[in-house]
Amino acid sequence: MTEFTTRPEILGTFGVVTSTHWIASAVGMSILEKGGNAFDAAVATGFVLQILEPHLVGPGGDMPALVYSAKTGKVEVICAQGPAPAGATIEHYRTEGMTLIPGDGLLATVIPGAFDGWMLMLRDYGTMSVRDVLEPAIHYAEHGHPMLPRVSATIKGLADFFEKEWPTSFETWLPGGVAPEPHALFRNPVLAATYTRIVKEAESAKGRENQIDAARDAFYRGFVAQAIEDYLKTAEVMDASGSRHKGVLTAADMAGWSATVEAPQTLDYHGWSIAKTGPWGQGPVLLQSLALLKGIDVAAMDPLGADFVHTVVETMKLAYADREVYYGDPAFANVPMEQLLSDVYNDERRGLIAPQASMQLRPGILPGFEAQHALTMEMLGSMSGTGAVYEPTMSHLTEKRGDTVHIDVIDRDGNMVSVTPSGGWLQSSPIIPGLGFCLNSRAQMFWLKPGLPTSLAPGKRPRTTLTPSIALYEGRPTLAFGTPGGDQQDQWQLSFFLRYVHHKQNLQAAIDMPLFHTAHFPGSFYPRTSQPGNVMIESNIGPAAIKALKAMGHDITEAEPWSVGRLTAARRDTDGLLRAAATPRLMQAYAIGR
Numbered sequence: 001m002t003e004f005t006t007r008p009e010i011l012g013t014f015g016v017v018t019s020t021h022w023i024a025s026a027v028g029m030s031i032l033e034k035g036g037n038a039f040d041a042a043v044a045t046g047f048v049l050q051i052l053e054p055h056l057v058g059p060g061g062d063m064p065a066l067v068y069s070a071k072t073g074k075v076e077v078i079c080a081q082g083p084a085p086a087g088a089t090i091e092h093y094r095t096e097g098m099t100l101i102p103g104d105g106l107l108a109t110v111i112p113g114a115f116d117g118w119m120l121m122l123r124d125y126g127t128m129s130v131r132d133v134l135e136p137a138i139h140y141a142e143h144g145h146p147m148l149p150r151v152s153a154t155i156k157g158l159a160d161f162f163e164k165e166w167p168t169s170f171e172t173w174l175p176g177g178v179a180p181e182p183h184a185l186f187r188n189p190v191l192a193a194t195y196t197r198i199v200k201e202a203e204s205a206k207g208r209e210n211q212i213d214a215a216r217d218a219f220y221r222g223f224v225a226q227a228i229e230d231y232l233k234t235a236e237v238m239d240a241s242g243s244r245h246k247g248v249l250t251a252a253d254m255a256g257w258s259a260t261v262e263a264p265q266t267l268d269y270h271g272w273s274i275a276k277t278g279p280w281g282q283g284p285v286l287l288q289s290l291a292l293l294k295g296i297d298v299a300a301m302d303p304l305g306a307d308f309v310h311t312v313v314e315t316m317k318l319a320y321a322d323r324e325v326y327y328g329d330p331a332f333a334n335v336p337m338e339q340l341l342s343d344v345y346n347d348e349r350r351g352l353i354a355p356q357a358s359m360q361l362r363p364g365i366l367p368g369f370e371a372q373h374a375l376t377m378e379m380l381g382s383m384s385g386t387g388a389v390y391e392p393t394m395s396h397l398t399e400k401r402g403d404t405v406h407i408d409v410i411d412r413d414g415n416m417v418s419v420t421p422s423g424g425w426l427q428s429s430p431i432i433p434g435l436g437f438c439l440n441s442r443a444q445m446f447w448l449k450p451g452l453p454t455s456l457a458p459g460k461r462p463r464t465t466l467t468p469s470i471a472l473y474e475g476r477p478t479l480a481f482g483t484p485g486g487d488q489q490d491q492w493q494l495s496f497f498l499r500y501v502h503h504k505q506n507l508q509a510a511i512d513m514p515l516f517h518t519a520h521f522p523g524s525f526y527p528r529t530s531q532p533g534n535v536m537i538e539s540n541i542g543p544a545a546i547k548a549l550k551a552m553g554h555d556i557t558e559a560e561p562w563s564v565g566r567l568t569a570a571r572r573d574t575d576g577l578l579r580a581a582a583t584p585r586l587m588q589a590y591a592i593g594r
Contacts, residue, residue, distance in 0.1 A: 006584040009508040016580035016593030017041055018568040019407045020056075020484065023145065024048045025582075027136045028409055029592045031128070038415035039067065039125035040133060042407050043118045046421050047137035047195075049405045050437075051188065052145055053588075054426045055154045056403045056484065059191070059437040061423025063114040064277050066264060066470040068416040068477040069125055075275045075470055075477060078419075079461075080117020080259040082110045082442070083329075086458045087248030090448050093456065096245055101444045101456070103526030104428055105239020106232065106247030108441035110462060114421055115219045117259040123212040124261070125415075130202040130215045134195050141436075142192035144185030148588065151426075152182045158427065165238040166430040169438065173426055191436030197223065216258070224435060225251040231432050239429075240526055247429075249439070264470075267291060267341055270501060273472040279327040279335040279453075282524070283467040286490040286497075288319035291346040292353070299502040303513060304541055306548035312498065313518050313535055313554070314353045316491055320521040321363040325376045328453025329461040335453060336366055357553035359533045361521060372452070379449050380522060404466065404484035408570040410578055416570075418468035418480035420489070444526045465489055465524050471497070481569035483583075487524050491517040492565040500569075507569045507581035514541035515564040531555065538564050 010016060015038070017028035028045035036044075042065070050058050063080040088110070093101065101108055122133060155162075156179045162170035163177075172188065173179070180186045201222065202215040218224060229251035236244045264275035267287035274290065276283030292315045301308040326335055339345055349364060361380065365373050404422035409415075423440035431438050445463050446456035454463045465486045471479040479500075483492050492515050500510040516537035522530045533555040537546065540561035550556050562585050570591070571579040580591035 004512065005506070005508040006512050007508060009506045010580040010591045010593040012578050012593035013412060013576055014594050015041070015409070015411045016570045016578045016591065017045065017407075017409050018570055018580045018582045018589070018591035019045050019049065020405045020566050020568065020589045021049060021052045022588065022590035023052055023140070024407070025590045025592045028407070030136075031133070032411060036128050036132070037126060037413065038409040038411040038417050039121050040128040041411070042409045042417040042419055043122045043126060044133040044136055045407050045409070046118055046419065047134055048140060049407070049421065051137050051140045051191070053148065053151070053405055055151050056425060057405045057421045058424025058426065058428070059115060060112040060428070060439040061114045061421060061425075062112070062440060062442055062464065062466065063117040063419060063421040064281055064464065064466050064468060065117065065121060065417060065419035066275055066468045066480070067121065067125060068414070068470055070414040075264055075472070077262050077264050077277050078117050078121055078259060079262060079277070079280070080113040080120070081280065081461050081464050081466070082113035082257060082440075083459050083461045084110050084443060084446065084456060085249045085253040087250070088443065088456055088458055090450060090456050092248065093448055097243065098241065098448060100526055100528060101446055101448065102240035103444045104441050105237055105245060106235060106429055106439070107239065107245045108443045109247050109249050109429060109439040110442045111249065111253050111257050112424065112440055113259060114423070116216055116257075119212050119216045120259045120261070123209050129208055130211050131199050134199055138192050138195050138199075141188045141195070144187045146183050147180045147186040149182035150586070152180050154427065155179045168431040168433055169426065172431045172436060188436050190434065194224065194435050194437070220257070221255045225254040227434050228254070228432055228439070235430065237430055265337060269294060271474055272501060273475070274497075275470045275472070276467060278330055279337055280329045280461040281464045281467055282323055282327065282487070282490060283469075284327070284337060284340070285316070285319040285323050286467070286469070286494055288322060288340055288346075289315045289490070289494050291341050292318060292350050293498070295347060295350050298498055303499045303503045304545065306545045306552065309516055309535070309537065309541070309545065309549060310357070310552050310554070311353065312495055313516070314358060316494065316518060317358055317520050318349055318352060318362060320487075321361045324361070324380065324522060325363040325373050326369070326453065327463050329463075332457060332460045333453035336369065339366055355552065357533055361532075375451050379447065379452070383522070383528065403486065404489075406468070406482040406484055406566065406568055408480040408482065408568050408580070410480065410570045410572050412576070414477070414572055416470060416477050416480050416572065418470050418482050420466040420468045420482050420484070422466050422484070445524050463524070467493070469493055476574065477572070479569065479571045481567065483565055483567040485565060487519070488517040488565070492567055496567055496569070507571060507579055511567045511569065511581050511583050514538040514561070516541070517564070536564065538562070
């Protein structure tokens with residue numbers, strides 16, 4: 001089919017960087033130009049995004065990364081998803097009057113993991129110093145950056161709440177009592193001072209690796225952790241429950257935790273091998289979807305046709321249903337990924353994909369897991385809430401919910417990074433005095449019912465929606481891709497990947513094609529609602545496809561063209577040619593390379 005692109009697919013041989021903000025991509029490219037590798041570039045890009053898109057990511061957030069090192073020849077996962085604090089028990093939250101963990105405030109906080117993850121990536125895979133990678137973020141925080149209209153709108157929408165309930169946030173985001181206007185220069189001098197002090201303390205040690213470890217100590221065992229504990233000892237703040245609550249995070253929780261490296265979960269599909277996080281994240285739903293689609297002739301379908309959309313949506317409904325029953329932190333739960341990805345299981349499940357849209361949540365029942373399946377379905381059946389809950393990627397629905405950013409980098413040596421940082425949004429919780437940033441709200445993804453893989457427990461990782469991807473072709477690391485968007489992340493990635501693999505679109509063309517997703521299953525974010533049978537689809541897919549999908553029984557919500565998803569992607573060919581692309585949606589993401 002004829003390729004249409006909104007901008008060129010970027011080509012080069014030296015390096016490519018693509019992210020959800022043009023300044024961040026430029027910063028990453030500048031690191032490559034200075035002699036840094038893909039990992040150095042990703043770290044610097046990630047810290048700058050905290051400054052540029054504070055409604056989507058912050059220093060108190062979390063970060064999973066897929067990395068490929070040309071030196072070791074391995075694809076690995078960096079897990080910087082902080083777990084629940086020691087005081088985060090179901091009993092405590094129940095005594096606080098909770099039936100669901102709210103989507104903001106202090107009870108929703110887990111250990112902030114992003115900083116340690118970035119430092120681990122820098123130390124073990126990168127080449128540069130703490131100063132090298134933090135200086136760009138310090139510059140934009142101290143001297144100013146152009147305020148995105150979406151950030152301005154978010155702050156204005158929260159101004160009264162901040163002034164009344166979260167005064168430290170009011171002071172930070174509305175300096176002088178005035179919300180920043182779109183495109184005006186905005187500064188966060190307190191955050192700049194925090195990162196400047198971390199650099200100074202790092203440089204009191206000798207040697208690059210020792211300096212990086214000193215920076216980690218400053219954050220998790222030094223002045224940052226102490227400032228967080230000092231605030232949380234007395235702070236009692238309003239959250240989405242409608243009441244004020246204290247947090248349970250302590251400096252001891254932070255001091256005893258560090259990011260880790262683990263093997264990815266993988267699946268082979270038509271010559272490709274796709275690597276994702278383990279089931280402590282939602283990443284395996286992409287693999288389960290592909291395992292189902294292996295037995296369907298996707299290549300024969302029109303990638304803009306109703307049959308393609310219907311098949312992909314019905315496939316995702318099945319994969320996400322299994323997520324609800326089986327996924328969770330493998331350190332706390334037996335997650336049967338081998339069975340869930342097996343041909344035997346998926347050959348049987350594939351028969352559930354019918355010509356008409358399903359209205360039921362249909363997780364599989366695996367031997368030995370019958371009680372877990374029944375408990376999950378009983379709990380979900382007792383929930384009455386319906387209606388979609390989205391992050392602000394869905395800009396036409398909300399300006400106030402937190403979201404995510406994404407980065408893909410490949411350098412000339414073939415090192416590769418796909419990383420989806422998130423959390424610590426300006427909407428999450430109040431600014432910590434003296435630090436210039438707030439904590440995350442990732443604990444909202446736990447259930448307060450015992451006996452589930454995602455039941456709240458101290459030390460357990462929440463089942464994050466953050467899900468970067470690296471794909472190998474014929475055993476060679478080839479493609480890095482991802483998107484913000486919460487529960488929609490793997491849905492948008494799936495349609496992108498299928499169109500790229502089966503319909504031979506270039507990266508930009510595959511990203512530009514109309515996107516769709518379903519909210520059929522329970523959302524991961526408070527208040528955990530669902531819309532059975534729902535499909536949201538960009539209207540530029542065409543009236544014929546939409547009419548046909550409605551005839552198949554789908555509950556269609558038409559989105560404006562160019563309003564769904566924020567995909568980015570990068571590729572390395574066998575001859576060393578590098579490619580990159582970024583979505584035109586929201587007019588922020590950019591790919592850069594040469």
